[in-house]
Amino acid sequence: MIYFDNAATSFPKAPGVAEAMSAFLANDAANPGRAGHRMAVAAEKMLDDVRLKLTRMVNGSDPRRLIFAMNCTDAINMAIKGVIHPTTTADDTHVITTVLEHNSVSRPLQAMADSGRISLSRVPCDDEGFVDPEAIRKAIGPTTKLIATTHASNVLGTIQDAAAIGAIAREHDLLFLLDAAQTIGAAPIDIEAMKVDLLAFPGHKSLLGPTGTGGLYVGERVPEPAEHSAAGLRPWREGGTGGDSSTPVQPALFPYYLEGGTPNTVGVAGLGAAIDYVLEHDPAAMLAHEQQMVQKLIDRFTDDSRFRVYGCGDASRRVGTLSLNLLEYEPGDVGSILDDSFETAVRPGLHCAPYAHRHLGTFPGGTVRISPGVFNTTEELDGLIDALDQIAG
Numbered sequence: 001m002i003y004f005d006n007a008a009t010s011f012p013k014a015p016g017v018a019e020a021m022s023a024f025l026a027n028d029a030a031n032p033g034r035a036g037h038r039m040a041v042a043a044e045k046m047l048d049d050v051r052l053k054l055t056r057m058v059n060g061s062d063p064r065r066l067i068f069a070m071n072c073t074d075a076i077n078m079a080i081k082g083v084i085h086p087t088t089t090a091d092d093t094h095v096i097t098t099v100l101e102h103n104s105v106s107r108p109l110q111a112m113a114d115s116g117r118i119s120l121s122r123v124p125c126d127d128e129g130f131v132d133p134e135a136i137r138k139a140i141g142p143t144t145k146l147i148a149t150t151h152a153s154n155v156l157g158t159i160q161d162a163a164a165i166g167a168i169a170r171e172h173d174l175l176f177l178l179d180a181a182q183t184i185g186a187a188p189i190d191i192e193a194m195k196v197d198l199l200a201f202p203g204h205k206s207l208l209g210p211t212g213t214g215g216l217y218v219g220e221r222v223p224e225p226a227e228h229s230a231a232g233l234r235p236w237r238e239g240g241t242g243g244d245s246s247t248p249v250q251p252a253l254f255p256y257y258l259e260g261g262t263p264n265t266v267g268v269a270g271l272g273a274a275i276d277y278v279l280e281h282d283p284a285a286m287l288a289h290e291q292q293m294v295q296k297l298i299d300r301f302t303d304d305s306r307f308r309v310y311g312c313g314d315a316s317r318r319v320g321t322l323s324l325n326l327l328e329y330e331p332g333d334v335g336s337i338l339d340d341s342f343e344t345a346v347r348p349g350l351h352c353a354p355y356a357h358r359h360l361g362t363f364p365g366g367t368v369r370i371s372p373g374v375f376n377t378t379e380e381l382d383g384l385i386d387a388l389d390q391i392a393g
């Protein structure tokens with residue numbers, strides 16, 4: 001199978017990931033616990049090592065604020081449901097988001113808006129697929145509490161000016177949640193420079209780790225629960241924390257406060273190996289490889305009247321993701337033909353981003369999304385181009 005669906009999850013995973021998971025399972029797979037036996041302590045130490053690697057990668061200041069999650073969706077829910085409290089109303093809490101969001105951002109926010117707990121503004125993007133930070137500024141009102149945006153669109157791949165949005169959020173003393181699903185491990189993320197308060201990310205996309213991993217970095221402006229007032233972050237999942245079983249509610253300490261339940265230690269062991277690989281191989285070089293492939297697709301299909309290519313024509317402003325359509329075909333049919341006749345995996349449809357597709361005029365059929373990864377070769381890309389050409393012909 002030739003795999004061009006890396007925006008959904010990367011494949012193959014980094015060399016060393018399967019081995020690290022297998023070794024952890026075979027030798028160390030105890031339930032982590034600070035006060036436990038030596039195997040439990042070793043499992044906890046493994047978690048802490050990976051916590052530190054991730055914290056450094058995003059320029060966080062305190063590894064305890066790096067919370068492990070099941071995936072990016074889990075981290076986003078932790079952030080949104082953590083900062084928007086159950087007692088808010090549409091009159092006192094306004095949230096700003098964009099049309100580019102994945103359902104993991106737009107659904108929790110829309111559900112809150114539908115139940116009258118927030119008012120919601122959804123800022124559009126331009127024809128190239130970029131949100132103007134000034135449009136976000138204009139949407140700010142007296143009750144705005146949170147700006148929640150994606151760092152890169154999972155439909156168009158366009159990288160948003162997160163630093164400009166973060167600066168606006170900080171100027172107005174708002175919390176800024178950045179969904180780094182499509183950028184972590186590819187585009188640089190510096191939560192200090194970008195003024196990000198809540199950074200949600202998966203471990204299984206450009207970090208090249210296993211599914212079932214992800215995290216939320218909680219910035220310093222979100223108070224430690226011990227100090228916290230009604231304004232602080234709330235855990236949306238409560239339960240066992242591998243230590244301090246005495247308190248009747250979640251212990252008021254990061255990361256345990258937000259990490260109720262047995263963590264995915266096997267996945268995190270794999271993620272640790274994946275991060276080592278990504279750092280050794282330079283995320284910038286890996287992104288450049290993907291961008292070259294996207295540029296080749298853009299250059300080949302943009303002026304071909306049988307195709308429509310969506311979004312910015314300059315691949316250096318994208319992560320490795322491109323949406324196109326063959327004008328005579330439903331995207332789903334193109335995906336099936338590529339799968340059945342060319343053993344090639346792409347992702348047709350709405351990509352969990354219905355507002356982006358409405359904005360592009362591609363709702364409800366969507367587009368054919370091609371997302372090259374770091375391990376795709378030029379021959380594979382040429383094969384895909386040839387296959388699309390044959391289908392269109």
Ligand SMILES: Cc1ncc(COP(=O)(O)O)c(C=O)c1O
Binds near residue numbers: 071073101214
């Ligand atoms: C922009 C964006 N946000 C969030 C998610 C959700 O990530 P996960 O599948 O890790 O929950 C995705 C997944 O494709 C995404 O592309």
